[in-house]
Amino acid sequence: MRASAISCACHGGATGPPHRLLPASQYSPRLVLRDRCDYKSNWKLVHTRIDVAKTCKLRARANAKVAPEWESYEVSESGQKYYLDEQDVVTFLDPPKELIPLDPNSYNPASYLWKKIEEIPEERRHHLLSLLNPRLVSRAWEVAGRRYDEPKLAKKSASRLLSDGDSAGSLELWKCRTSGAPLPIAWINSSQKAIFCCTDGKAYGRLIGGFPLLRIINSVSPLYFSVTHVNEVMSTEQPCDFAYEFGDGLLNLPEYPEEFPKPAKHPWPFNDQVVIYVRQLGPGVMVGQAWQEGKALQQVPKKVFNEMLMVKDYFASSKKN
Structure with a gap:
Protein backbone atom coordinates (compact mmCIF):
# COMPACT_ATOMS: atom_id res chain seq x y z
CA MET A 1 0.00 0.00 0.00
CA ARG A 2 1.28 3.45 -0.88
CA ALA A 3 -0.06 6.67 0.48
CA SER A 4 -0.03 9.82 -1.60
CA ALA A 5 2.60 12.46 -0.83
CA ILE A 6 1.67 15.72 0.86
CA SER A 7 2.62 18.64 -1.36
CA CYS A 8 4.90 21.18 0.23
CA ALA A 9 4.73 24.92 -0.48
CA CYS A 10 8.48 25.15 -0.90
CA HIS A 11 9.72 21.88 -2.31
CA GLY A 12 6.88 19.44 -2.78
CA GLY A 13 6.35 16.13 -1.02
CA ALA A 14 9.82 14.86 -0.25
CA THR A 15 10.82 11.27 -0.49
CA GLY A 16 14.16 9.92 0.56
CA PRO A 17 15.89 6.70 1.44
CA PRO A 18 14.32 4.50 4.11
CA HIS A 19 15.62 5.26 7.56
CA ARG A 20 16.35 3.12 10.56
CA LEU A 21 14.44 3.73 13.73
CA LEU A 22 16.53 4.41 16.80
CA PRO A 23 16.09 1.97 19.71
CA ALA A 24 14.32 3.37 22.75
CA SER A 25 16.71 4.20 25.59
CA GLN A 26 16.30 2.36 28.84
CA TYR A 27 15.87 4.42 31.93
CA SER A 28 15.43 3.45 35.54
CA PRO A 29 11.80 3.02 36.63
CA ARG A 30 11.88 5.76 39.25
CA LEU A 31 13.58 9.10 39.30
CA VAL A 32 12.97 11.50 42.14
CA LEU A 33 14.97 14.47 43.31
CA ARG A 34 16.81 14.69 46.59
CA ASP A 35 18.43 17.51 48.46
CA ARG A 36 21.89 17.71 49.91
CA CYS A 37 20.65 16.41 53.27
CA ASP A 38 19.67 13.15 51.54
CA TYR A 39 16.00 13.24 52.44
CA LYS A 40 13.35 13.03 49.77
CA SER A 41 11.69 16.33 49.05
CA ASN A 42 8.17 16.75 47.73
CA TRP A 43 9.01 16.18 44.10
CA LYS A 44 6.85 14.45 41.54
CA LEU A 45 7.99 10.92 40.75
CA VAL A 46 9.35 10.57 37.24
CA HIS A 47 8.52 7.23 35.66
CA THR A 48 10.92 6.86 32.77
CA ARG A 49 10.51 3.20 31.83
CA ILE A 50 7.90 2.35 29.25
CA ASP A 51 7.08 -0.63 27.09
CA VAL A 52 7.73 1.09 23.77
CA ALA A 53 6.89 -1.94 21.62
CA LYS A 54 3.49 -2.37 23.25
CA THR A 55 2.76 1.35 22.91
CA CYS A 56 3.66 1.32 19.22
CA LYS A 57 1.43 -1.70 18.60
CA LEU A 58 -1.54 -0.03 20.24
CA ARG A 59 -0.91 3.14 18.25
CA ALA A 60 -0.60 1.17 15.01
CA ARG A 61 -3.98 -0.46 15.62
CA ALA A 62 -5.60 2.91 16.18
CA ASN A 63 -4.01 4.28 13.03
CA ALA A 64 -5.29 1.33 11.04
CA LYS A 65 -8.87 2.34 11.88
CA VAL A 66 -8.49 6.07 11.32
CA ALA A 67 -5.43 7.16 9.33
CA PRO A 68 -4.77 10.84 10.11
CA GLU A 69 -3.12 13.16 7.63
CA TRP A 70 0.28 13.01 9.35
CA GLU A 71 0.41 9.28 8.73
CA SER A 72 1.22 9.90 5.05
CA TYR A 73 4.15 7.66 4.22
CA GLU A 74 5.67 5.59 1.47
CA VAL A 75 6.67 1.95 1.58
CA SER A 76 9.85 0.81 -0.11
CA GLU A 77 10.17 -2.42 -2.05
CA SER A 78 11.66 -4.04 1.05
CA GLY A 79 8.54 -3.15 3.02
CA GLN A 80 10.15 -0.41 5.11
CA LYS A 81 8.08 2.66 5.89
CA TYR A 82 9.28 6.24 5.85
CA TYR A 83 7.16 9.27 6.66
CA LEU A 84 6.88 12.25 4.38
CA ASP A 85 6.65 14.90 7.10
CA GLU A 86 10.06 13.85 8.41
CA GLN A 87 11.51 13.82 4.91
CA ASP A 88 10.10 17.32 4.34
CA VAL A 89 12.42 18.61 7.07
CA VAL A 90 15.42 16.89 5.46
CA THR A 91 14.58 18.16 1.98
CA PHE A 92 14.03 21.70 3.21
CA LEU A 93 17.50 21.75 4.78
CA ASP A 94 19.07 20.03 1.77
CA PRO A 95 16.91 20.74 -1.33
CA PRO A 96 17.69 18.95 -4.61
CA LYS A 97 19.53 21.05 -7.17
CA GLU A 98 16.68 20.76 -9.67
CA LEU A 99 14.27 22.57 -7.36
CA ILE A 100 14.06 26.33 -7.76
CA PRO A 101 14.62 27.96 -4.35
CA LEU A 102 12.24 30.62 -3.15
CA ASP A 103 13.41 34.17 -2.65
CA PRO A 104 14.73 34.18 0.94
CA ASN A 105 13.29 37.66 1.38
CA SER A 106 9.78 36.42 0.62
CA TYR A 107 9.46 34.14 3.64
CA ASN A 108 11.16 33.25 6.90
CA PRO A 109 12.85 29.81 6.65
CA ALA A 110 12.90 29.45 10.46
CA SER A 111 9.13 29.88 10.58
CA TYR A 112 8.64 27.30 7.85
CA LEU A 113 11.01 24.82 9.53
CA TRP A 114 9.25 25.30 12.88
CA LYS A 115 5.92 24.49 11.22
CA LYS A 116 7.28 21.36 9.52
CA ILE A 117 8.71 20.05 12.82
CA GLU A 118 5.42 20.86 14.53
CA GLU A 119 3.63 18.63 12.01
CA ILE A 120 5.73 15.62 13.06
CA PRO A 121 4.06 13.76 15.97
CA GLU A 122 6.20 14.17 19.06
CA GLU A 123 6.71 10.42 19.41
CA ARG A 124 8.41 10.39 15.99
CA ARG A 125 10.56 13.52 16.23
CA HIS A 126 13.52 11.50 17.51
CA HIS A 127 13.84 10.11 13.97
CA LEU A 128 15.46 13.43 13.05
CA LEU A 129 18.54 12.33 15.00
CA SER A 130 19.24 9.68 12.38
CA LEU A 131 17.88 11.59 9.37
CA LEU A 132 19.95 14.76 9.77
CA ASN A 133 23.67 14.38 9.09
CA PRO A 134 26.22 16.77 10.68
CA ARG A 135 26.10 19.14 7.71
CA LEU A 136 22.33 19.47 7.98
CA VAL A 137 22.52 20.01 11.75
CA SER A 138 24.88 22.92 11.09
CA ARG A 139 22.44 24.17 8.48
CA ALA A 140 19.63 23.90 11.04
CA TRP A 141 21.63 26.15 13.40
CA GLU A 142 21.87 28.77 10.65
CA VAL A 143 18.16 28.58 9.83
CA ALA A 144 17.22 28.85 13.51
CA GLY A 145 19.01 32.19 13.59
CA ARG A 146 16.21 33.67 11.49
CA ARG A 147 13.71 33.13 14.33
CA TYR A 148 14.79 36.41 15.85
CA ASP A 149 13.60 38.34 12.79
CA GLU A 150 10.00 37.78 13.87
CA PRO A 151 9.10 38.70 17.48
CA LYS A 152 6.11 36.34 17.52
CA LEU A 153 8.22 33.40 16.35
CA ALA A 154 11.03 34.27 18.76
CA LYS A 155 8.60 33.88 21.68
CA LYS A 156 7.74 30.30 20.80
CA SER A 157 9.43 27.65 22.91
CA ALA A 158 10.71 24.15 22.20
CA SER A 159 10.72 23.22 25.90
CA ARG A 160 7.73 23.57 28.17
CA LEU A 161 9.94 23.26 31.24
CA LEU A 162 12.20 26.16 30.25
CA SER A 163 9.43 28.41 28.95
CA ASP A 164 6.72 27.97 31.58
CA GLY A 165 9.01 27.98 34.60
CA ASP A 166 7.59 24.71 35.92
CA SER A 167 7.84 24.16 39.66
CA ALA A 168 10.43 22.00 41.36
CA GLY A 169 10.10 18.38 40.35
CA SER A 170 9.81 18.97 36.61
CA LEU A 171 12.27 17.01 34.50
CA GLU A 172 12.83 16.55 30.78
CA LEU A 173 15.10 14.03 29.08
CA TRP A 174 16.58 14.75 25.66
CA LYS A 175 18.51 12.66 23.15
CA CYS A 176 21.56 14.39 21.67
CA ARG A 177 23.60 13.76 18.54
CA THR A 178 26.72 15.56 17.34
CA SER A 179 30.07 14.81 15.73
CA GLY A 180 33.65 15.97 15.75
CA ALA A 181 34.21 15.64 19.51
CA PRO A 182 37.83 14.91 20.51
CA LEU A 183 38.61 11.30 21.39
CA PRO A 184 38.51 11.69 25.21
CA ILE A 185 34.89 12.87 25.00
CA ALA A 186 33.83 11.07 21.80
CA TRP A 187 30.98 9.50 23.78
CA ILE A 188 29.19 12.84 23.62
CA ASN A 189 28.52 12.27 19.91
CA SER A 190 25.60 10.10 21.03
CA SER A 191 24.46 11.14 24.48
CA GLN A 192 21.55 12.33 26.59
CA LYS A 193 20.80 15.36 28.69
CA ALA A 194 18.46 15.85 31.61
CA ILE A 195 16.96 19.25 32.43
CA PHE A 196 15.32 19.73 35.84
CA CYS A 197 13.94 22.58 37.94
CA CYS A 198 14.86 23.09 41.60
CA THR A 199 13.24 24.79 44.57
CA ASP A 200 15.41 27.87 44.03
CA GLY A 201 13.42 28.55 40.86
CA LYS A 202 16.38 27.84 38.58
CA ALA A 203 16.91 25.16 35.95
CA TYR A 204 19.90 22.84 35.84
CA GLY A 205 20.96 19.93 33.70
CA ARG A 206 23.41 17.14 33.15
CA LEU A 207 25.03 15.47 30.14
CA ILE A 208 24.99 11.68 30.30
CA GLY A 209 26.99 9.23 28.20
CA GLY A 210 24.96 6.74 26.20
CA PHE A 211 27.14 3.64 26.60
CA PRO A 212 27.14 1.21 29.57
CA LEU A 213 30.93 1.37 29.91
CA LEU A 214 30.64 5.07 30.73
CA ARG A 215 28.51 4.56 33.83
CA ILE A 216 31.54 4.60 36.13
CA ILE A 217 32.88 7.76 34.48
CA ASN A 218 29.44 9.34 34.65
CA SER A 219 29.20 8.64 38.37
CA VAL A 220 32.70 9.95 39.17
CA SER A 221 32.56 12.99 36.90
CA PRO A 222 28.92 13.92 36.28
CA LEU A 223 28.64 16.82 33.89
CA TYR A 224 26.19 19.16 35.61
CA PHE A 225 25.46 22.60 34.18
CA SER A 226 23.25 25.57 34.94
CA VAL A 227 20.70 26.87 32.44
CA THR A 228 20.66 30.61 31.87
CA HIS A 229 18.79 32.86 29.46
CA VAL A 230 21.25 34.69 27.22
CA ASN A 231 20.78 36.71 24.04
CA GLU A 232 23.94 35.95 22.09
CA VAL A 233 26.92 33.65 21.68
CA MET A 234 29.82 35.40 23.35
CA SER A 235 32.40 34.27 20.78
CA THR A 236 30.45 35.21 17.66
CA GLU A 237 27.83 37.71 18.93
CA GLN A 238 25.16 35.66 17.12
CA PRO A 239 21.69 35.46 18.75
CA CYS A 240 20.61 32.49 20.84
CA ASP A 241 18.05 31.54 23.51
CA PHE A 242 19.85 29.70 26.30
CA ALA A 243 23.29 28.81 27.57
CA TYR A 244 24.31 25.63 29.37
CA GLU A 245 27.16 26.83 31.59
CA PHE A 246 29.34 24.04 33.00
CA GLY A 247 31.66 26.09 35.21
CA ASP A 248 33.93 23.94 37.36
CA GLY A 249 31.21 21.37 38.08
CA LEU A 250 30.91 22.12 41.80
CA LEU A 281 14.39 24.91 16.24
CA GLY A 282 10.85 23.59 16.72
CA PRO A 283 8.62 21.90 19.31
CA GLY A 284 10.81 19.44 21.21
CA VAL A 285 13.83 20.15 18.99
CA MET A 286 16.84 22.38 19.71
CA VAL A 287 20.32 22.84 18.27
CA GLY A 288 23.43 24.03 20.08
CA GLN A 289 27.04 25.14 19.72
CA ALA A 290 29.65 24.25 22.35
CA TRP A 291 32.47 26.72 23.01
CA GLN A 292 35.51 26.38 25.24
CA GLU A 293 35.91 30.00 26.30
CA GLY A 294 38.78 29.44 28.73
CA LYS A 295 39.62 30.85 32.14
CA ALA A 296 42.55 32.91 30.86
CA LEU A 297 41.59 36.33 29.49
CA GLN A 298 43.96 36.01 26.54
CA GLN A 299 42.63 32.57 25.53
CA VAL A 300 40.86 32.48 22.17
CA PRO A 301 37.47 30.67 22.37
CA LYS A 302 37.18 27.55 20.23
CA LYS A 303 34.42 25.12 19.39
CA VAL A 304 34.51 21.84 21.29
CA PHE A 305 32.61 19.84 18.65
CA ASN A 306 30.20 20.34 15.78
CA GLU A 307 26.65 21.60 16.27
CA MET A 308 24.56 19.38 18.54
CA LEU A 309 21.00 18.32 17.70
CA MET A 310 18.79 17.77 20.76
CA VAL A 311 15.35 16.11 20.59
CA LYS A 312 13.05 15.66 23.58
CA ASP A 313 12.55 12.02 24.57
CA TYR A 314 8.78 11.66 24.34
CA PHE A 315 8.74 8.27 26.07
CA ALA A 316 10.95 9.19 29.01
CA SER A 317 10.41 12.86 29.93
CA SER A 318 8.22 13.58 32.91
CA LYS A 319 4.85 15.26 32.45
CA LYS A 320 3.40 17.25 35.29
CA ASN A 321 -0.29 16.94 36.04
Whole structure:
Protein backbone atom coordinates (compact mmCIF):
# COMPACT_ATOMS: atom_id res chain seq x y z
CA MET A 1 0.00 0.00 0.00
CA ARG A 2 1.28 3.45 -0.88
CA ALA A 3 -0.06 6.67 0.48
CA SER A 4 -0.03 9.82 -1.60
CA ALA A 5 2.60 12.46 -0.83
CA ILE A 6 1.67 15.72 0.86
CA SER A 7 2.62 18.64 -1.36
CA CYS A 8 4.90 21.18 0.23
CA ALA A 9 4.73 24.92 -0.48
CA CYS A 10 8.48 25.15 -0.90
CA HIS A 11 9.72 21.88 -2.31
CA GLY A 12 6.88 19.44 -2.78
CA GLY A 13 6.35 16.13 -1.02
CA ALA A 14 9.82 14.86 -0.25
CA THR A 15 10.82 11.27 -0.49
CA GLY A 16 14.16 9.92 0.56
CA PRO A 17 15.89 6.70 1.44
CA PRO A 18 14.32 4.50 4.11
CA HIS A 19 15.62 5.26 7.56
CA ARG A 20 16.35 3.12 10.56
CA LEU A 21 14.44 3.73 13.73
CA LEU A 22 16.53 4.41 16.80
CA PRO A 23 16.09 1.97 19.71
CA ALA A 24 14.32 3.37 22.75
CA SER A 25 16.71 4.20 25.59
CA GLN A 26 16.30 2.36 28.84
CA TYR A 27 15.87 4.42 31.93
CA SER A 28 15.43 3.45 35.54
CA PRO A 29 11.80 3.02 36.63
CA ARG A 30 11.88 5.76 39.25
CA LEU A 31 13.58 9.10 39.30
CA VAL A 32 12.97 11.50 42.14
CA LEU A 33 14.97 14.47 43.31
CA ARG A 34 16.81 14.69 46.59
CA ASP A 35 18.43 17.51 48.46
CA ARG A 36 21.89 17.71 49.91
CA CYS A 37 20.65 16.41 53.27
CA ASP A 38 19.67 13.15 51.54
CA TYR A 39 16.00 13.24 52.44
CA LYS A 40 13.35 13.03 49.77
CA SER A 41 11.69 16.33 49.05
CA ASN A 42 8.17 16.75 47.73
CA TRP A 43 9.01 16.18 44.10
CA LYS A 44 6.85 14.45 41.54
CA LEU A 45 7.99 10.92 40.75
CA VAL A 46 9.35 10.57 37.24
CA HIS A 47 8.52 7.23 35.66
CA THR A 48 10.92 6.86 32.77
CA ARG A 49 10.51 3.20 31.83
CA ILE A 50 7.90 2.35 29.25
CA ASP A 51 7.08 -0.63 27.09
CA VAL A 52 7.73 1.09 23.77
CA ALA A 53 6.89 -1.94 21.62
CA LYS A 54 3.49 -2.37 23.25
CA THR A 55 2.76 1.35 22.91
CA CYS A 56 3.66 1.32 19.22
CA LYS A 57 1.43 -1.70 18.60
CA LEU A 58 -1.54 -0.03 20.24
CA ARG A 59 -0.91 3.14 18.25
CA ALA A 60 -0.60 1.17 15.01
CA ARG A 61 -3.98 -0.46 15.62
CA ALA A 62 -5.60 2.91 16.18
CA ASN A 63 -4.01 4.28 13.03
CA ALA A 64 -5.29 1.33 11.04
CA LYS A 65 -8.87 2.34 11.88
CA VAL A 66 -8.49 6.07 11.32
CA ALA A 67 -5.43 7.16 9.33
CA PRO A 68 -4.77 10.84 10.11
CA GLU A 69 -3.12 13.16 7.63
CA TRP A 70 0.28 13.01 9.35
CA GLU A 71 0.41 9.28 8.73
CA SER A 72 1.22 9.90 5.05
CA TYR A 73 4.15 7.66 4.22
CA GLU A 74 5.67 5.59 1.47
CA VAL A 75 6.67 1.95 1.58
CA SER A 76 9.85 0.81 -0.11
CA GLU A 77 10.17 -2.42 -2.05
CA SER A 78 11.66 -4.04 1.05
CA GLY A 79 8.54 -3.15 3.02
CA GLN A 80 10.15 -0.41 5.11
CA LYS A 81 8.08 2.66 5.89
CA TYR A 82 9.28 6.24 5.85
CA TYR A 83 7.16 9.27 6.66
CA LEU A 84 6.88 12.25 4.38
CA ASP A 85 6.65 14.90 7.10
CA GLU A 86 10.06 13.85 8.41
CA GLN A 87 11.51 13.82 4.91
CA ASP A 88 10.10 17.32 4.34
CA VAL A 89 12.42 18.61 7.07
CA VAL A 90 15.42 16.89 5.46
CA THR A 91 14.58 18.16 1.98
CA PHE A 92 14.03 21.70 3.21
CA LEU A 93 17.50 21.75 4.78
CA ASP A 94 19.07 20.03 1.77
CA PRO A 95 16.91 20.74 -1.33
CA PRO A 96 17.69 18.95 -4.61
CA LYS A 97 19.53 21.05 -7.17
CA GLU A 98 16.68 20.76 -9.67
CA LEU A 99 14.27 22.57 -7.36
CA ILE A 100 14.06 26.33 -7.76
CA PRO A 101 14.62 27.96 -4.35
CA LEU A 102 12.24 30.62 -3.15
CA ASP A 103 13.41 34.17 -2.65
CA PRO A 104 14.73 34.18 0.94
CA ASN A 105 13.29 37.66 1.38
CA SER A 106 9.78 36.42 0.62
CA TYR A 107 9.46 34.14 3.64
CA ASN A 108 11.16 33.25 6.90
CA PRO A 109 12.85 29.81 6.65
CA ALA A 110 12.90 29.45 10.46
CA SER A 111 9.13 29.88 10.58
CA TYR A 112 8.64 27.30 7.85
CA LEU A 113 11.01 24.82 9.53
CA TRP A 114 9.25 25.30 12.88
CA LYS A 115 5.92 24.49 11.22
CA LYS A 116 7.28 21.36 9.52
CA ILE A 117 8.71 20.05 12.82
CA GLU A 118 5.42 20.86 14.53
CA GLU A 119 3.63 18.63 12.01
CA ILE A 120 5.73 15.62 13.06
CA PRO A 121 4.06 13.76 15.97
CA GLU A 122 6.20 14.17 19.06
CA GLU A 123 6.71 10.42 19.41
CA ARG A 124 8.41 10.39 15.99
CA ARG A 125 10.56 13.52 16.23
CA HIS A 126 13.52 11.50 17.51
CA HIS A 127 13.84 10.11 13.97
CA LEU A 128 15.46 13.43 13.05
CA LEU A 129 18.54 12.33 15.00
CA SER A 130 19.24 9.68 12.38
CA LEU A 131 17.88 11.59 9.37
CA LEU A 132 19.95 14.76 9.77
CA ASN A 133 23.67 14.38 9.09
CA PRO A 134 26.22 16.77 10.68
CA ARG A 135 26.10 19.14 7.71
CA LEU A 136 22.33 19.47 7.98
CA VAL A 137 22.52 20.01 11.75
CA SER A 138 24.88 22.92 11.09
CA ARG A 139 22.44 24.17 8.48
CA ALA A 140 19.63 23.90 11.04
CA TRP A 141 21.63 26.15 13.40
CA GLU A 142 21.87 28.77 10.65
CA VAL A 143 18.16 28.58 9.83
CA ALA A 144 17.22 28.85 13.51
CA GLY A 145 19.01 32.19 13.59
CA ARG A 146 16.21 33.67 11.49
CA ARG A 147 13.71 33.13 14.33
CA TYR A 148 14.79 36.41 15.85
CA ASP A 149 13.60 38.34 12.79
CA GLU A 150 10.00 37.78 13.87
CA PRO A 151 9.10 38.70 17.48
CA LYS A 152 6.11 36.34 17.52
CA LEU A 153 8.22 33.40 16.35
CA ALA A 154 11.03 34.27 18.76
CA LYS A 155 8.60 33.88 21.68
CA LYS A 156 7.74 30.30 20.80
CA SER A 157 9.43 27.65 22.91
CA ALA A 158 10.71 24.15 22.20
CA SER A 159 10.72 23.22 25.90
CA ARG A 160 7.73 23.57 28.17
CA LEU A 161 9.94 23.26 31.24
CA LEU A 162 12.20 26.16 30.25
CA SER A 163 9.43 28.41 28.95
CA ASP A 164 6.72 27.97 31.58
CA GLY A 165 9.01 27.98 34.60
CA ASP A 166 7.59 24.71 35.92
CA SER A 167 7.84 24.16 39.66
CA ALA A 168 10.43 22.00 41.36
CA GLY A 169 10.10 18.38 40.35
CA SER A 170 9.81 18.97 36.61
CA LEU A 171 12.27 17.01 34.50
CA GLU A 172 12.83 16.55 30.78
CA LEU A 173 15.10 14.03 29.08
CA TRP A 174 16.58 14.75 25.66
CA LYS A 175 18.51 12.66 23.15
CA CYS A 176 21.56 14.39 21.67
CA ARG A 177 23.60 13.76 18.54
CA THR A 178 26.72 15.56 17.34
CA SER A 179 30.07 14.81 15.73
CA GLY A 180 33.65 15.97 15.75
CA ALA A 181 34.21 15.64 19.51
CA PRO A 182 37.83 14.91 20.51
CA LEU A 183 38.61 11.30 21.39
CA PRO A 184 38.51 11.69 25.21
CA ILE A 185 34.89 12.87 25.00
CA ALA A 186 33.83 11.07 21.80
CA TRP A 187 30.98 9.50 23.78
CA ILE A 188 29.19 12.84 23.62
CA ASN A 189 28.52 12.27 19.91
CA SER A 190 25.60 10.10 21.03
CA SER A 191 24.46 11.14 24.48
CA GLN A 192 21.55 12.33 26.59
CA LYS A 193 20.80 15.36 28.69
CA ALA A 194 18.46 15.85 31.61
CA ILE A 195 16.96 19.25 32.43
CA PHE A 196 15.32 19.73 35.84
CA CYS A 197 13.94 22.58 37.94
CA CYS A 198 14.86 23.09 41.60
CA THR A 199 13.24 24.79 44.57
CA ASP A 200 15.41 27.87 44.03
CA GLY A 201 13.42 28.55 40.86
CA LYS A 202 16.38 27.84 38.58
CA ALA A 203 16.91 25.16 35.95
CA TYR A 204 19.90 22.84 35.84
CA GLY A 205 20.96 19.93 33.70
CA ARG A 206 23.41 17.14 33.15
CA LEU A 207 25.03 15.47 30.14
CA ILE A 208 24.99 11.68 30.30
CA GLY A 209 26.99 9.23 28.20
CA GLY A 210 24.96 6.74 26.20
CA PHE A 211 27.14 3.64 26.60
CA PRO A 212 27.14 1.21 29.57
CA LEU A 213 30.93 1.37 29.91
CA LEU A 214 30.64 5.07 30.73
CA ARG A 215 28.51 4.56 33.83
CA ILE A 216 31.54 4.60 36.13
CA ILE A 217 32.88 7.76 34.48
CA ASN A 218 29.44 9.34 34.65
CA SER A 219 29.20 8.64 38.37
CA VAL A 220 32.70 9.95 39.17
CA SER A 221 32.56 12.99 36.90
CA PRO A 222 28.92 13.92 36.28
CA LEU A 223 28.64 16.82 33.89
CA TYR A 224 26.19 19.16 35.61
CA PHE A 225 25.46 22.60 34.18
CA SER A 226 23.25 25.57 34.94
CA VAL A 227 20.70 26.87 32.44
CA THR A 228 20.66 30.61 31.87
CA HIS A 229 18.79 32.86 29.46
CA VAL A 230 21.25 34.69 27.22
CA ASN A 231 20.78 36.71 24.04
CA GLU A 232 23.94 35.95 22.09
CA VAL A 233 26.92 33.65 21.68
CA MET A 234 29.82 35.40 23.35
CA SER A 235 32.40 34.27 20.78
CA THR A 236 30.45 35.21 17.66
CA GLU A 237 27.83 37.71 18.93
CA GLN A 238 25.16 35.66 17.12
CA PRO A 239 21.69 35.46 18.75
CA CYS A 240 20.61 32.49 20.84
CA ASP A 241 18.05 31.54 23.51
CA PHE A 242 19.85 29.70 26.30
CA ALA A 243 23.29 28.81 27.57
CA TYR A 244 24.31 25.63 29.37
CA GLU A 245 27.16 26.83 31.59
CA PHE A 246 29.34 24.04 33.00
CA GLY A 247 31.66 26.09 35.21
CA ASP A 248 33.93 23.94 37.36
CA GLY A 249 31.21 21.37 38.08
CA LEU A 250 30.91 22.12 41.80
CA LEU A 251 27.43 23.59 41.51
CA ASN A 252 25.62 24.39 44.71
CA LEU A 253 22.48 22.46 43.76
CA PRO A 254 19.62 22.62 46.29
CA GLU A 255 18.48 19.17 45.07
CA TYR A 256 19.05 16.79 42.19
CA PRO A 257 17.63 13.50 40.88
CA GLU A 258 17.94 10.79 43.52
CA GLU A 259 19.74 8.35 41.23
CA PHE A 260 22.16 11.00 39.98
CA PRO A 261 25.61 11.27 41.61
CA LYS A 262 26.70 14.27 43.63
CA PRO A 263 28.23 17.19 41.69
CA ALA A 264 31.97 16.84 41.19
CA LYS A 265 34.74 18.78 39.48
CA HIS A 266 34.58 18.56 35.71
CA PRO A 267 37.30 16.79 33.71
CA TRP A 268 38.96 18.35 30.66
CA PRO A 269 37.75 20.10 28.54
CA PHE A 270 34.62 20.90 30.56
CA ASN A 271 36.75 22.37 33.37
CA ASP A 272 37.83 25.25 31.12
CA GLN A 273 34.66 27.38 30.92
CA VAL A 274 32.69 25.31 28.41
CA VAL A 275 29.32 26.77 27.40
CA ILE A 276 26.73 25.24 25.07
CA TYR A 277 24.65 27.95 23.40
CA VAL A 278 21.19 26.81 22.35
CA ARG A 279 18.73 27.87 19.66
CA GLN A 280 15.19 26.51 19.58
CA LEU A 281 14.39 24.91 16.24
CA GLY A 282 10.85 23.59 16.72
CA PRO A 283 8.62 21.90 19.31
CA GLY A 284 10.81 19.44 21.21
CA VAL A 285 13.83 20.15 18.99
CA MET A 286 16.84 22.38 19.71
CA VAL A 287 20.32 22.84 18.27
CA GLY A 288 23.43 24.03 20.08
CA GLN A 289 27.04 25.14 19.72
CA ALA A 290 29.65 24.25 22.35
CA TRP A 291 32.47 26.72 23.01
CA GLN A 292 35.51 26.38 25.24
CA GLU A 293 35.91 30.00 26.30
CA GLY A 294 38.78 29.44 28.73
CA LYS A 295 39.62 30.85 32.14
CA ALA A 296 42.55 32.91 30.86
CA LEU A 297 41.59 36.33 29.49
CA GLN A 298 43.96 36.01 26.54
CA GLN A 299 42.63 32.57 25.53
CA VAL A 300 40.86 32.48 22.17
CA PRO A 301 37.47 30.67 22.37
CA LYS A 302 37.18 27.55 20.23
CA LYS A 303 34.42 25.12 19.39
CA VAL A 304 34.51 21.84 21.29
CA PHE A 305 32.61 19.84 18.65
CA ASN A 306 30.20 20.34 15.78
CA GLU A 307 26.65 21.60 16.27
CA MET A 308 24.56 19.38 18.54
CA LEU A 309 21.00 18.32 17.70
CA MET A 310 18.79 17.77 20.76
CA VAL A 311 15.35 16.11 20.59
CA LYS A 312 13.05 15.66 23.58
CA ASP A 313 12.55 12.02 24.57
CA TYR A 314 8.78 11.66 24.34
CA PHE A 315 8.74 8.27 26.07
CA ALA A 316 10.95 9.19 29.01
CA SER A 317 10.41 12.86 29.93
CA SER A 318 8.22 13.58 32.91
CA LYS A 319 4.85 15.26 32.45
CA LYS A 320 3.40 17.25 35.29
CA ASN A 321 -0.29 16.94 36.04
